[in-house]
Amino acid sequence: MPTLSAGALKRMLHLPADVVIGTPRVERDRADREIVVVPVRPYARGMGRCAECGGHGRPYDRLPTRRWRHLDIGCARLFLEYAPRRVTCAEHGVTVAMVPWARRRSAYTYDFEQQVAWLSVHAPRSAVSALTRVDWKSVGPICRRVADDLRAEQGAGLFDRLRSIGVDETSYRKGHKYMTVVVDHDRGRVVWMHQGHGEKVFDLFFQQLTPDQRASIQVITGDGARWIDECAFRWCPMAERILDGFHIVSWATDALDKVRTAAWREARKQGVAKKGKK
Template identity: 80%
Template sequence: MLNLPANVVTGTPRIEKDRIGGDLVIVPVRPYSRDMGRCARCGEHDRPYDRLPARRWRHLDIGCTRLLLEHAPQRVDCAEHGVTVAMVPWARRQSACTRDFEQRVAWPGVHAPRSAVSRLIRVDWKSVGPICRRVADDLRSQRGAGLFDHLRSIGVDETGCRKGHTYMTVVVDHDRGHVIWMHDGRGQKVFDLFFQALTPARRESIRVVTGDGARWIDECVFRWCPMAERILDGFHIVSRATDALDKVRTAAWREARKTGTAGKGAKDPVKGARRALLKDPGRLTAGQKAQLECVANTNETLWEAYKLKERLRMILRQTAGEAAPMLRQWAADASLSGIKEFSKLGEKIDRRRFDILRTIRSGLSNARLEAVNNRIKTTIKIGYGYRNLDNLIALVMLKCGGLNLQLPGRQ
């Protein structure tokens, strides 16, 4: 009836009062004989060393009453780890809660803020993050190295996790649609850690790596997976053009303010046209089309930049054979346009032309990874920020990592 984990009840349960007058049900237990005297780190049977005073572990509540398991654990003398507390099968190492209770906390912890989980399950809100981390680590250890099996195409990106340009590196398996690796920081040294976690055979199985045009991604892929195809994400290619276009628009608006020809607020034809300039032409409203016509008639430089952006977007929708000459011509036109932002972009596009053609040929993108980034940002907002990034990584792995997180009793 109590759904107790693997143990033997050694005495009569008793009821006590907690510090605020609530009822506690205390159940004395011990592990099965086969589970006694095992090292908590390696699980090997070892020689008993001594016995500690009785400890308690929080278990699933009985109605509105909290249930605690009580046991005086042994310490064992492990040949590998020295004197350590013996394993108890109902709880994870260094935890004051049973496995079932931690899974009961972790499941709503993935979907709700810690304050809500704390009030619902009556735990300290500071313990919710560490509990989720222990559950995620345990589920990942059950998967073992299989988490990295059969990798064929992966995507890598960086996502902001705090103010002040603090980033995390995220790696996604495109075939399974799961996050397989996350780490605090970004850059070549961080991405190297991912490849160092793979065996040579797993590195050789990777055939495609998608991401933006960052050089540190290129260098890591060339060093660790020289046979893998490096594919740029089409979204990032177009976003470079939209960023350049927005800089041209901002410069045009500032120039209009200096000359006194700028309108007030959104009524200014340049300042108010930002959304119309960046939006897909097929989704423009009648008002936004009128704004574009105004830009075409009043600002030749901005209109030329807009046409270059749209040409690049349309090129990415062509076949690789059709796109090759068009992309070469676009890079030349952008470089000779006289618009500083697009001249620089034209040089970059020309330098990465063959990578872009591979992107068009493969049809792959980082869309799945961008969706994961949105879920990470949602998780941060739900939790009102995370001081401990390990707890945030654990929540993301529970939510997007394909780990089989189940409520207790429903496996």
């Protein structure tokens, strides 16, 4: 009977390179459904890192074997199995050592959480829960962990090498509250948001930037509000102020509407007058 090498299985399961994989086995869960269990362990050099800071810690003890839910294999649920170590970190005391396949304090692997988070963007929580066979109460915390990581990843250097930015105010809670949003046009993403609007709020954005970061801004787009001009001039005097396309189109559409209404009214008046003559 042909067998699958550990390396091939590791690739199929998309496990990190620094993971050693054991022989998988098929078991039955409490509901008598088949599950696949794959024993794993981190490479020796990756073992014993503090889960809080990633620094090397001294071995403390070993916890009982536990399982992490991974992506399904065929129709069966698949679990990675490992007895995590605890280490003593100089800074954080005794902590559970980090593992390369899952986030701290999660019972799911990175890939599994990624899948649940992606599905949650496209489907209601009940559907995600049914499809992935995860308790619906766990879907929220999974999404939060993925979002936190994304934010930390994208947040680094968010204000570096800004060249062309746009600012706008938007209302929420049915127009009762306002917030100011700054976008990076080049990278197509939101870089800053703050409650309120006006000069003082926009000032807060520039205050967070270093002089170098402010100097790299060459273009500031927005509507025709004077507070944008004033802030732009104060913080980035060399930057060009440009009216953004959205507002120009919106103003032109409004103006066109006015002309159309006036023309329609005029035509109607003439029509009525003609009828009256008859």
